[in-house]
Amino acid sequence: MSVQHYENFPVASWLCPPALRPPITAIYWFARTADDLADEGNALPAQRHADLQAYRTDLHRVAAGLAASERWRGVFEPLGRMIQQHQLPPRLLDDLLTAFIRDIDNPIYPDREAVLDYCRYSANPIGRLLLHLYGVQDEVALRQSDAVCSALQLINFWQDLSVDLPRGRHYIPNSDLRQHQLPRSQLLCRPPSAAHRALLADLVGWARRLMLEGAPLVHRLPGRMGWELRLVVQGGLRVLEKIEAMDETSFVSRPTVAAADAPLLLWRALWMPRS
Numbered sequence: 001m002s003v004q005h006y007e008n009f010p011v012a013s014w015l016c017p018p019a020l021r022p023p024i025t026a027i028y029w030f031a032r033t034a035d036d037l038a039d040e041g042n043a044l045p046a047q048r049h050a051d052l053q054a055y056r057t058d059l060h061r062v063a064a065g066l067a068a069s070e071r072w073r074g075v076f077e078p079l080g081r082m083i084q085q086h087q088l089p090p091r092l093l094d095d096l097l098t099a100f101i102r103d104i105d106n107p108i109y110p111d112r113e114a115v116l117d118y119c120r121y122s123a124n125p126i127g128r129l130l131l132h133l134y135g136v137q138d139e140v141a142l143r144q145s146d147a148v149c150s151a152l153q154l155i156n157f158w159q160d161l162s163v164d165l166p167r168g169r170h171y172i173p174n175s176d177l178r179q180h181q182l183p184r185s186q187l188l189c190r191p192p193s194a195a196h197r198a199l200l201a202d203l204v205g206w207a208r209r210l211m212l213e214g215a216p217l218v219h220r221l222p223g224r225m226g227w228e229l230r231l232v233v234q235g236g237l238r239v240l241e242k243i244e245a246m247d248e249t250s251f252v253s254r255p256t257v258a259a260a261d262a263p264l265l266l267w268r269a270l271w272m273p274r275s
Helices: 018-039 045-063 073-086 090-104 112-122 124-133 139-159 161-167 174-179 194-219 223-245 259-270
Strands: none
Touching (some): 018 073, 018 124, 045 073, 045 090, 112 124, 112 139, 139 223, 174 194, 194 223, 223 259
């Protein structure tokens, strides 16, 4: 499965048990198509809102056992089957659409709590859907999954600053900008200043703490599921290391995890601490 457009998805999906590939694929294409409606092409905001509302209507129809419109038949026919077959919670799928709709207008977030509220819609539902498919539903596991997924979303934000800021996407909260006395209008100034670097160091620390808070979940998930999550966690932490190695200059270029990082990720995945 390609993850070029919709990043909030397991990067190690080849580890997924074959029996769960159909529902995970259906969820992925549902999310990716919604992401494209919100973000790709030249449509005006009003059209994007209308398209996503129509898309949400189709979700509600298939969740009720009805046929979707012809427009997204290829997305909703398999998704409808998977909702019925695996009892997928439609509310979690609907939450993803809330995040995509928010993205259309490029909001400014006042504080970290507001950013985490966005993550609650944009990222956390993916983890909860996957746990549902694996039959894991206890509250501790759900909280840890939310922490991992929110951390992955934050990591993607700080990894993509050089891409998002020129497009008007601002996920750095106002409270952090005030703390570092850095006006939002200066985020695109080059070269990055000491204030830029200090700001990003704080944001990286925030994402790392959240990831480590949820990481013990890997020891509660058996088999392929646990190994997939180990690699996802280690991949996210590795991106944070690369941001730091760049002296927090992801304002200028985008750090990535490459094939050369695989041995290190596998080694770290093998020896993850329990707390």
